[in-house]
Amino acid sequence: MAVKNIVVHICPFESNVRSTREFLVMVGSEKARSTSINCEVMTEVKHDQSEPLVDITFMDGERLMMKGARLTIKEMLTALQSRCVAKDPRPKLPPRSSPTQNTLIELFCVGICKCL
Amino acid sequence: MFFRVPSCFERRNCNRCLTYDARPPFQRFLTKMAATLCGRLLPKQGWLPLTQSVRHGSKAVTRHRKPMHILKQKLMAITEYIPPKPAAPPGALTPRVKPVQEESGLVLLLKKDLQTMFQDCKMIAVIQNNATNSEDMLLLKHRLHKHGIKIKFIPNQVMRSYLADSPYINMGPLFIGQTVLFVSKEPKVKEMLLSLRTSPQMVLLGACIEKILLSRQGVLNYAKLPSVTVVQGELVSGLTMLTSQTASMLQRHPAHLSLILQQYLKQQAPAGSTNGTPGESPPKAEETA
Numbered sequence: 001m002a003v004k005n006i007v008v009h010i011c012p013f014e015s016n017v018r019s020t021r022e023f024l025v026m027v028g029s030e031k032a033r034s035t036s037i038n039c040e041v042m043t044e045v046k047h048d049q050s051e052p053l054v055d056i057t058f059m060d061g062e063r064l065m066m067k068g069a070r071l072t073i074k075e076m077l078t079a080l081q082s083r084c085v086a087k088d089p090r091p092k093l094p095p096r097s098s099p100t101q102n103t104l105i106e107l108f109c110v111g112i113c114k115c116l
Numbered sequence: 117m118f119f120r121v122p123s124c125f126e127r128r129n130c131n132r133c134l135t136y137d138a139r140p141p142f143q144r145f146l147t148k149m150a151a152t153l154c155g156r157l158l159p160k161q162g163w164l165p166l167t168q169s170v171r172h173g174s175k176a177v178t179r180h181r182k183p184m185h186i187l188k189q190k191l192m193a194i195t196e197y198i199p200p201k202p203a204a205p206p207g208a209l210t211p212r213v214k215p216v217q218e219e220s221g222l223v224l225l226l227k228k229d230l231q232t233m234f235q236d237c238k239m240i241a242v243i244q245n246n247a248t249n250s251e252d253m254l255l256l257k258h259r260l261h262k263h264g265i266k267i268k269f270i271p272n273q274v275m276r277s278y279l280a281d282s283p284y285i286n287m288g289p290l291f292i293g294q295t296v297l298f299v300s301k302e303p304k305v306k307e308m309l310l311s312l313r314t315s316p317q318m319v320l321l322g323a324c325i326e327k328i329l330l331s332r333q334g335v336l337n338y339a340k341l342p343s344v345t346v347v348q349g350e351l352v353s354g355l356t357m358l359t360s361q362t363a364s365m366l367q368r369h370p371a372h373l374s375l376i377l378q379q380y381l382k383q384q385a386p387a388g389s390t391n392g393t394p395g396e397s398p399p400k401a402e403e404t405a
Contacts, residue, residue, distance in 0.1 A: 012244075012290050012321040013331065021244065021293045028246030028317055041246075043319045047331035 002087040003080075005040040007055040011047055020052035020068035023076050056080065058087060219277075226274045233268070234284065234324075239303040241323035241335070242290045248317045256315055263307040265300040286329055290321050305339040 008024045010017050026032070028041045052068040054076065064083055066076050184192070219227075234240065248256075257267055272291045279288045296318070298308060303325050312318050323335050330338060341347070 012242075013286075015289055017289075018292050024244075024319075025246050025294055030247050030249050041316075045319060045321060045332040047333060 002058050002060075002084050003036060003039045004057045004059050005042065006057075007042045007044065009044045009046060009050070009053040009055070011050055011052070012045060013047060014049065014052070016069040017052045019071055019073045019076065020054060022073045023054060023068065026073070026077065058083070060087065062087075223274050223277075226270060227278045230270065230275070230278050231282075233299055234282065237299045237301055239265075239298075239300045239305065239308075239323060239325050241298040241308060242287070242321045243296045243298060243312070244319045244321055245294050245296050246317040246319070247294070248315060252315055252317070256311060256318070259311045259314075260298065260308065263300070263304050263311075264302065265298050265304060265308055265311075268297040268299055270297060284324060284329070287322070287324060295321075303338075305335060309336070309339055 006027055008020060008027075010020050010024070012021075024041075024043060028043075033039070033041065054064075054066040054068055056064040056066075058064070062083075064080065066079060068076065245253075253267075260267065272293075272295065275291045275295075276288050279285055279291075300308075305323075305325070309320075312320060320332050320335060322332060323330050325335070325338060
């Protein structure tokens, strides 16, 4: 619930956009969006040979900008997840708790990091 | 009689210690037997063995290496055998040649389809879908079908291998991740953009319209263009504007002169009608007209 909006700037004709595009797929997925309804995911497609950029604005006004040219998707997801957890620390819930209590973006990021 | 042996640790190499046993041999043997049998027990109790046999004047190691003469040492060092370096195994240095995989039948079929598609369709748009669910996809399909736009799902590998051999090689970088193709025979860009506006997960990356590769901005500009007839009319008017200006400039003086003459005649005609007969004025007016 800490993320306000996510803006992704990409130039699809460049060769260094793979991780940013994959990040966009992960963050824009149905699962992540359905629980964090307040969070808007916007994409800006440009053609000016600029570097791919992910601009995340949190509820408290803090901004996280990730330049995805040299980052892997795992790094980007762990960075986002660590910041979400730092902003919204929840006590360790018992294993039988329902998944909607945690932010699904965080859970998704953790799940994806484990899979990768 | 025999002497008491000191229980020192250097008993083995100590030449000073010795025993002389004057007992008869059988007794000696029994003592030795007892010593071997009770050898384990006595040390536990703290007793020293009765007899300890020590070698006198004899050593365990008798053959020592003779120190080499310095000249021989030098010679040996110089003539030391240096084994040749083992060559690298044959698989280490040569680059690993990947076996060229033959393309399967499905891939060949898909490539044929792609070829016909690129030949027939004037508009091929590449869209990235960020995990659209099936309902939205169905709705979008239905909406686009009304305008004759088809949705194609082709694996990226096949696409990239086809594009590498075709003149559309620059479209290659677009096909990363989840991509969908919108193809249509007529370039119906406006309708496509309207349909995409309703689904925010589908992101337009680029399009090949009438064999010209366009970015997203290019597609938007293309959509804003007017129809062909309007554009042709504008072009014709623009071209003829200059020539019409020249023609009007050339005809300005004769036109001006003719206007002046007409005005003069008009001025002359009322003056002539008051002086002459009224019947004369209409034929004169007819002549001048």
